Amino acid sequence: MPMDWEEWQKSRQKNKGPVGGKLPQMGDLFKSFKMPGRGRLLAVLPLAALLLWGVNGFFTVEPAEVGLVKRFGQYVRSVEPGLNYHLPTPIEEIIKVNISRTNRVEIGGNSGTNEETMMLTKDENIADIKFAVQYRVNNPQQFAFKVFNPEKAVIDAATSAMREVIGRNTIDDALTEKRQPIQEDTLQTLQAMLDKYEIGIMVQNVELLDVHVPREVSQAFRDVTSAKEDSARSVNEATGYRNEVIPQAEGQAFAIEAAANAYSAQRINLAQGEAARFRSLVAEYQKAPDITRRRLLLEAMDQVMPGAEKVLLSGELGQSLLPHLGLRPGPAAPAPNPVPAPANSAENGRR
Numbered sequence: 085m086p087m088d089w090e091e092w093q094k095s096r097q098k099n100k101g102p103v104g105g106k107l108p109q110m111g112d113l114f115k116s117f118k119m120p121g122r123g124r125l126l127a128v129l130p131l132a133a134l135l136l137w138g139v140n141g142f143f144t145v146e147p148a149e150v151g152l153v154k155r156f157g158q159y160v161r162s163v164e165p166g167l168n169y170h171l172p173t174p175i176e177e178i179i180k181v182n183i184s185r186t187n188r189v190e191i192g193g194n195s196g197t198n199e200e201t202m203m204l205t206k207d208e209n210i211a212d213i214k215f216a217v218q219y220r221v222n223n224p225q226q227f228a229f230k231v232f233n234p235e236k237a238v239i240d241a242a243t244s245a246m247r248e249v250i251g252r253n254t255i256d257d258a259l260t261e262k263r264q265p266i267q268e269d270t271l272q273t274l275q276a277m278l279d280k281y282e283i284g285i286m287v288q289n290v291e292l293l294d295v296h297v298p299r300e301v302s303q304a305f306r307d308v309t310s311a312k313e314d315s316a317r318s319v320n321e322a323t324g325y326r327n328e329v330i331p332q333a334e335g336q337a338f339a340i341e342a343a344a345n346a347y348s349a350q351r352i353n354l355a356q357g358e359a360a361r362f363r364s365l366v367a368e369y370q371k372a373p374d375i376t377r378r379r380l381l382l383e384a385m386d387q388v389m390p391g392a393e394k395v396l397l398s399g400e401l402g403q404s405l406l407p408h409l410g411l412r413p414g415p416a417a418p419a420p421n422p423v424p425a426p427a428n429s430a431e432n433g434r435r
Contacts, residue, residue, distance in 0.1 A: 141172040148184035150224045153177075159229060181224040186288060189235060190216045191242055193294060202298075203247050209255040214294040215267075217242045217274070219287045226284030237283055242290070245274040258295045259309070267292055 144167055145151040151163035155176045163170075163178075170176040192201030192214035201213045219238060221227045231237045249270045253262060271290040278285050297305045369376040 137172050141169050141176070143168055143170065143178050145180060146182075149180045149182050152179040152181065152224060152228050154179065159225065162224070179228050181221055181228055183221045183224060186218055186220050187235075188216060188218045189239060189242075190214070190293065191239055191246075201243070201246075203250045205250055205255045205258065206252055207254040207256075210298055211250060211255055211258055212294075212296050212298065213246060213250065213258070213292070215242075215246060215270075216289075216291045216293055217287060218289040218291075219285045221284055222286040223282075223284030226282050228284075230282050230284065234283055234285065237281065238278070238285060241277045241281065242270075242274050245270050245277060246290075248273055255297065255305075256312075258292075259305075263292050263295070 143151070145163055145165045147165045149165060151168060152159060153161050153163060153170050153176055155171070156174075160176075168178075170178055192212070203211050203213055205211055217238060227234055249266055250258060252269075253266055258266060267290045271287055274290065275287045278287065296302065365376070365380075
């Protein structure tokens with residue numbers, strides 16, 4: 085500060101003593117200095133700086149986040165969403181971790197992860213795998229402090245898990261029907277690895293995006309795949325034909341068997357009926373043989389010529405007509421049976 089020299093001289097003259105004067109007192113010296121406005125500003129600046137430094141400790145945590153407070157680099161507490169306060173830097177600092185967002189990382193192909201995804205299958209074939217992993221944070225402390233680069237750790241662990249699972253399956257399994265079991269197996273293997281590493285991440289999904297063989301053998305694999313598809317189609321067609329023909333054949337066999345059983349039952353019943361009729365005729369014949377023979381003859385004639393008109397000629401008239409009909413007279417009828425002989429002659433004449 086500038087010093088007023090004239091005032092200092094006056095003060096010195098005023099305080100002179102017998103020894104030639106005395107030195108000015110400290111209070112008088114400070115009074116001799118002037119305090120301009122800029123000096124007062126310099127005195128206030130440290131207080132303002134301290135206040136601003138303290139205000140910097142206020143921070144806000146979003147609803148989907150968890151705040152982790154570190155004091156001199158060591159974790160001390162977690163804070164909930166909302167407005168919070170911590171001692172300003174460098175004493176304390178805040179790390180915010182989103183625990184609700186689903187993170188996705190693609191591995192292989194042109195995903196930019198630079199991971200080698202050529203993998204050896206169980207049948208010693210090489211498959212180029214491209215897949216995606218979806219995960220979220222379930223332990224913020226482990227996620228923030230256990231691993232330096234959690235995303236890189238997830239990529240490395242996912243690649244290792246996929247290699248292990250692909251090594252237990254054939255190339256056909258990865259290319260065709262076992263993609264879903266491979267995804268589920270990889271998810272479980274990856275989750276076990278991350279839990280062991282204590283990364284604080286929960287895997288939600290593993291998806292196979294693309295599985296193909298190296299370019300040098302792709303044509304051969306396409307031929308094999310085409311042949312398998314043709315084989316499967318032929319098997320399906322044969323199975324369909326079998327399912328169509330066998331029921332028809334079984335139905336026809338059942339119909340034939342049913343017809344044979346019906347015919348057998350019919351013939352058996354008819355034979356049994358004829359046998360019963362014959363037994364009844366035998367009984368009647370034994371009672372009256374002549375009458376029974378005549379009745380049987382008439383019934384037989386009625387069956388031979390059903391509905392035909394019958395004319396009986398006997399005596400000389402019958403003998404005179406027979407030559408004109410080209411017929412010769414038959415043997416004379418026996419005396420007890422005069423009627424049947426003319427009937428036979430008449431029937432022969434009509435023929």
